[in-house]
Amino acid sequence: MNHESKRFDVTCIGNAIVDVLAQADDELLRRHGLPKGAMNLIDAETAERLYAIMGPGIEASGGSAGNTASGIAMMGGRVAYIGKVADDQLGQVFTHDIRAAGVTYTTAPLRGGLPTARSLIFVTPDAQRTMQTFLGACTQLGPEDVNMDDIASSQVVYLEGYLWDMDRAKTAMRDAAIKAQAEGAKVSLTLSDAFCVARFRDEFLDLAERYVDILFANESEICSLFETASFEAAAAAVRGRCEVAALTRSEKGSLVLTPDEQHTVPAAPVERVVDTTGAGDLYAAGFLHGLTHGKGLAACARLGSLCAAEVISHVGARPETKLQELATRARLL
Amino acid sequence: MNHESKRFDVTCIGNAIVDVLAQADDELLRRHGLPKGAMNLIDAETAERLYAIMGPGIEASGGSAGNTASGIAMMGGRVAYIGKVADDQLGQVFTHDIRAAGVTYTTAPLRGGLPTARSLIFVTPDAQRTMQTFLGACTQLGPEDVNMDDIASSQVVYLEGYLWDMDRAKTAMRDAAIKAQAEGAKVSLTLSDAFCVARFRDEFLDLAERYVDILFANESEICSLFETASFEAAAAAVRGRCEVAALTRSEKGSLVLTPDEQHTVPAAPVERVVDTTGAGDLYAAGFLHGLTHGKGLAACARLGSLCAAEVISHVGARPETKLQELATRARLL
Numbered sequence: 001m002n003h004e005s006k007r008f009d010v011t012c013i014g015n016a017i018v019d020v021l022a023q024a025d026d027e028l029l030r031r032h033g034l035p036k037g038a039m040n041l042i043d044a045e046t047a048e049r050l051y052a053i054m055g056p057g058i059e060a061s062g063g064s065a066g067n068t069a070s071g072i073a074m075m076g077g078r079v080a081y082i083g084k085v086a087d088d089q090l091g092q093v094f095t096h097d098i099r100a101a102g103v104t105y106t107t108a109p110l111r112g113g114l115p116t117a118r119s120l121i122f123v124t125p126d127a128q129r130t131m132q133t134f135l136g137a138c139t140q141l142g143p144e145d146v147n148m149d150d151i152a153s154s155q156v157v158y159l160e161g162y163l164w165d166m167d168r169a170k171t172a173m174r175d176a177a178i179k180a181q182a183e184g185a186k187v188s189l190t191l192s193d194a195f196c197v198a199r200f201r202d203e204f205l206d207l208a209e210r211y212v213d214i215l216f217a218n219e220s221e222i223c224s225l226f227e228t229a230s231f232e233a234a235a236a237a238v239r240g241r242c243e244v245a246a247l248t249r250s251e252k253g254s255l256v257l258t259p260d261e262q263h264t265v266p267a268a269p270v271e272r273v274v275d276t277t278g279a280g281d282l283y284a285a286g287f288l289h290g291l292t293h294g295k296g297l298a299a300c301a302r303l304g305s306l307c308a309a310e311v312i313s314h315v316g317a318r319p320e321t322k323l324q325e326l327a328t329r330a331r332l333l
Numbered sequence: 334m335n336h337e338s339k340r341f342d343v344t345c346i347g348n349a350i351v352d353v354l355a356q357a358d359d360e361l362l363r364r365h366g367l368p369k370g371a372m373n374l375i376d377a378e379t380a381e382r383l384y385a386i387m388g389p390g391i392e393a394s395g396g397s398a399g400n401t402a403s404g405i406a407m408m409g410g411r412v413a414y415i416g417k418v419a420d421d422q423l424g425q426v427f428t429h430d431i432r433a434a435g436v437t438y439t440t441a442p443l444r445g446g447l448p449t450a451r452s453l454i455f456v457t458p459d460a461q462r463t464m465q466t467f468l469g470a471c472t473q474l475g476p477e478d479v480n481m482d483d484i485a486s487s488q489v490v491y492l493e494g495y496l497w498d499m500d501r502a503k504t505a506m507r508d509a510a511i512k513a514q515a516e517g518a519k520v521s522l523t524l525s526d527a528f529c530v531a532r533f534r535d536e537f538l539d540l541a542e543r544y545v546d547i548l549f550a551n552e553s554e555i556c557s558l559f560e561t562a563s564f565e566a567a568a569a570a571v572r573g574r575c576e577v578a579a580l581t582r583s584e585k586g587s588l589v590l591t592p593d594e595q596h597t598v599p600a601a602p603v604e605r606v607v608d609t610t611g612a613g614d615l616y617a618a619g620f621l622h623g624l625t626h627g628k629g630l631a632a633c634a635r636l637g638s639l640c641a642a643e644v645i646s647h648v649g650a651r652p653e654t655k656l657q658e659l660a661t662r663a664r665l666l
């Protein structure tokens with residue numbers, strides 16, 4: 001792709017969320033019936049109840065596509081983000097953090113209604129994260145929040161699967177995908193979560209065939225999409241449905257598929273995996289940054305692995321290191 | 334001390350603050366005239382201006398005495414905390430975190446006025462922290478917030494020097510100290526910050542002589558108190574002014590002085606110092622927990638060093654590890 005002719009390399013659309021991260025043991029997850037490794041949507045009352053049983057936490061900006069956008073900015077990419085916060089303290093935190101990372105973020109905050117979304121993230125000793133998300137202001141994202149000029153002037157429009165849980169956001173996504181396609185921008189989708197895929201399987205399949213150029217999924221998500229227990233079967237099924245499928249497999253690395261190419265790329269080494277929150281989001285960041293800077297698909301996957309490795313080595317879903325320097329030292333940029 | 338006869342081992346009184354921690358380089362501190370390593374008080378407008386130049390951050394409950402209280406609870410101690418938040422999102426975060434650590438916290442939040450205090454903490458690559466604090470709701474702490482029954486039923490009442498910046502809080506502190514003394518509780522004071530000492534030198538000296546049994550200070554604070562550049566001179570000057578003086582010296586460990594005893598205790602080893610925020614607060618936590626559990630002064634200092642070592646090995650001012658297990662493994666409990 002030609003990275004000079006458009007204003008943004010990537011525009012990301014997603015749920016604008018502040019994460020509340022705390023350590024937890026498996027027993028606590030079991031006792032409260034929290035499905036390990038998944039993302040569940042909860043109402044305000046449940047959020048309050050679960051927060052009360054959670055240990056001391058830290059707050060950090062999150063949201064899948066927000067993490068990806070921050071990662072791209074920290075690689076030196078030109079990136080915009082669309083997502084809805086409220087005009088409250090957590091909304092200010094989210095807005096500050098994404099702008100401070102270098103992302104263009106101008107979505108109008110929701111005034112006087114629901115609070116900014118938060119995700120209660122229970123991090124177990126095995127570094128897995130279990131997410132319970134109260135969507136709050138995110139539920140009010142609609143087509144009016146998508147600046148079509150920004151979509152038209154992006155190389156890639158990146159959509160978060162989680163947004164399919166809300167009808168108006170879904171409309172906004174479809175509008176953005178149609179506009180992107182018309183303007184010659186690539187459309188990218190992340191499946192987000194296996195349960196999310198189960199809720200919207202047919203819509204995701206339809207979307208993938210009609211609009212999606214670059215699909216991101218992990219093993220359980222792609223298996224859920226094709227209702228199979230076999231990763232190989234799922235990989236065979238997705239091949240050719242969209243231009244590029246980038247399938248992540250945790251410590252086994254990733255597999256990139258096009259109709260003509262296939263690349264198996266190892267995971268980047270990590271001294272100690274602390275918290276896997278954001279791993280997939282940062283893989284997408286590295287991959288898309290490579291793609292919008294003329295790299296081959298294998299190099300894109302390696303950049304993705306490098307970014308994912310950084311974010312799982314500490315608590316929180318956004319990079320703490322200058323990713324651009326990291327990538328340059330690894331001779332990937 | 335006999336730890337069974339009173340309801341609380343320690344009651345801590347301080348500014349209830351949520352920390353906003355971000356990495357920064359020395360150049361940024363210089364450019365904005367931020368005195369490295371110090372704590373400055375700022376107004377709402379300055380807080381907004383400085384937040385805008387700050388990188389992406391994480392939010393974590395803080396406040397010097399709040400950190401100490403959390404540390405004591407995480408050692409297994411019975412501890413209460415008094416400090417003022419607002420009825421806003423950051424106030425909820427503070428309240429949740431301190432209670433989740435196991436601290437009894439019942440101070441009524443401020444309604445409809447100033448927001449919860451926040452401290453913008455710039456962490457430089459040398460792990461030093463530079464704090465810019467907007468006190469917000471903390472300025473409304475007054476004598477009515479101090480539950481005298483709790484004071485009477487504590488072995489130790491721990492006061493934060495930072496509170497001297499506010500007249501009504503100062504009155505609350507004095508009331509608490511007088512009550513503690515009358516009820517046979519020990520009074521402990523931390524000098525908090527060298528600039529804070531400079532602002533209230535005479536009051537702190539008077540307080541130390543009349544009420545304080547256990548004084549905590551680091552090198553620059555104790556030197557500031559006695560207006561000397563020599564740590565040895567300051568140590569000689571403080572000796573005998575209060576029952577116990579525990580003087581911390583970063584990587585050089587700590588010196589504990591009484592009229593009859595003197596203990597030099599090394600710092601506990603740390604693999605990598607990441608962020609020194611909370612080091613002094615956690616030293617006090619370990620020390621006071623030892624003291625209220627019948628340990629000798631040298632053992633108290635070693636417990637303090639152990640807790641300080643934990644908190645400087647990660648970002649944030651409160652322990653992430655089960656301190657009680659840590660201390661048991663080190664055979665200090």
